[in-house]
Amino acid sequence: MAGSLEILSAIKELTNSKQLDRTELHGLLYDGIHAALAKKHGPNVQAEVDIDEDKGTIRIVRLMTVVDEVTDPAREISLEEARYDDEEFQVGDVMEAPVDFAEFGRMAVLAAKQRIIQRVREGERSKIRDEFSSRVGDLLSGEVQQIERGKLVIMLNKFREAEAIIPYREQNHREHFHQGDPIRAVLKRVEETPKGPRLMLSRGDPMFVKALFKLEVPEIQQGIVEIRAAAREVGNRTKIAVFSRDDSVDPVGACVGLKGSRVQAVVNELGGERIDIVPWSADPERFAKLALAPARVARVLSDPATKTIQAVVDEDQLSLAIGRNGQNVRLASELTEWKIELYSSREWMERGSDTQIFAPLPGEPEEVVNPRLSEIDGLEPATVAVLEEAGYRTLDDIIDLEREDFLRLAGIAPEEADRLMTIIDELTTEDGGDAASGETPRAAPATATPEAPAAPGEAVVEGGTAGSEGGAGDATNARDGEVSVGARAGSAPSSKSDERKGE
Secondary structure (H helix, E strand, O other), X not given: OOOHHHHHHHHHHHHHHOOOOXXXXXXXXXXXXXXXXXXXXXXXXXXXXXXXOOOOXXXXXXXXXXXXXXXXXXXEEXXXXXXXXXXXXXXXXXXXXXXXXXXXXXXXXXXXHHHHHHHHHHHHHHHHHHHHOOOOOXXXXXXXXXXXXXXXXXXXXXXXXXXXXXOHHHOOOOOOOOOOOEEEEEEEEEEEEOOEXXXXXXXXXXXXXXXXXXXXXXXXXXXXXXXXXEEEXXXXXXXXXXXXXXXXXXXXXXHHOHHHHHHHHXXXXXXXXXXXXXXXXXXXXXXXXXXXXXXXXXXXXXXXXXXXXXXXXXXXXXXXXXXXXXXXXXHHHHHHOOEEEEEEHXXXXXXXXXXXXOOOOOOOOOOOOOOEHHHOOOOOHHHHHHHHHOOOOEHHHHOOOOHHHHHOOOOOOHHHHHHHHHHHHHHHHHHOOHHHOOOOOEOOOOOOOOOOOOOOXXXXXXXXXXXXXXXXXXXXXXXXXXXXXXXXXXXXXXXXXXXXXXX
C-alpha cells in the first residue's frame, strides 16, 4: 500500500525513542487509523487493520452492514449499493471495503497524528508514574537544565522525559548551580499535575543524607545497617542514628568507613556539612545521652508523660551540649523526638533535693516564646516585610543565618545586615542560647559560650569501634560509647566547600 512503509518506519522510530514495545506500536497505529476513518466517515465507523512488519504494509478494511434502509452511513450500506459490487449480498451481510491511504484527506491525517501523539504522551506519563511512585527516598542523578525563579529544573540521566524540579525550599542555599551542572538529589514525592506526574527532588531534606549513606555503605544496601532517625539543619550540621541487625557489625564504623572514607564522601557531596553519627537505642534516656554527642552527659532523667528529658552535664561540657546558637541540643531533640532540657552540674545542685524534677526554675516562665519578627524591638517594618517575603517569620527562622544570607535577600543593605546580626547576637547572648531552641537549654548565660568550630568536613562519631567488620573508622569506644571522636577522612574538602562553610 502506497505510503504505508514510510508511515510504519516513522512510527517505529518514534516508539524506539519513546521506549514503546511492539504491542503498544500496533495499538498506536490502530488508534491513529481509526481516528482518521472517524474523521472522514463518522464516529461509529468499523474497520479491521492488519499490520505486516516483515513486508512493511498496513491493510485497512472498512466493515459495513448491508441493510434495507441506511440509518448510520458510517457503518451501514444499502442493499442496492452493495449489489453493485456483488449481486449475492443479502440484508445482514457484512461488506468489506479496502481503504487506501490516498483516500485520507488532510484533516483525517491530522486527526490520526493527534491521536498517536496523545497515546504516546499517555504512555510516557504512565511509565513515569509506575517507575517512580515506589522510589521515594532514592537518589537520582541528572543535570541542571534550567533555573526558574529560584527552582532548579532537572533533566534526569536515565529518564529524560520525566519532569523533575528542586524547589527553592528544598535546596541547600550555600550551594550554587548553573545550567549544565551535574547534580544529585533525593526523590521526595511524586505530584500529579494537569501535564502529568512531576518529580519533586530535594537536597535539603534528611532523606538526602540517608540516600547518600545508602550509596556509600554496602551494609545499608544489604539491610544489615539501618538509619533509624535523622535530623538536619541544611548547610550546617546533620545528626543520624544508626542500628545494626548483626551484632558483629558496628553500625557507626560501617558508616564511617576505613579512615573515614565513606563519611567523607557524604561530607563532600554536602559541601562540608558536619555530620554526627550516633548509635540508635530504644531506651530514650540512653538515646538522648548519645544524641547530645560530642558532649559527655553525666545524668539523664525522663518523663514519658510529657516526653521530656532533663540532661545534666559538667560545666566544661555545657557549651558542647548546647552547640552554636543551641544547634546541638535542637538537633538532638529532633533526632530523639523528645524535648531535651539541659542543666549544668552546678545549676542542678543549686536547685536542691526539694525542687520537683520537672518543675520550671524559679522565676522562669513555663513556656518559652518564639517571638515573631514584628515583635522584636529594633527591627524596621520594611526589613520585617523583606524577611517575611523570603519565608522568615520568627526568631528561630533567622537565628542561624549569616550576614551573607541576609545580603542575598533583595532589599537588605549591608548596614541593615550588620544591624540584624547585632540584634541576633544580643538576643542569643542575653538568653544564653535559649532563644535559638524551642527546647530551652537551662544554662547560665555566662557559661553558654559557642562550641569550638569544627574543621571543614569533620564528622563527629559517637560509639564507633576501630576495625569493625562494618568498616574501620577513626572512632574508639570509651565508657559505653559516650565519648565522641572527630573522624577526619582523607583530604580537606574542595575550595567550593570552603566557600560554603561560612562558620
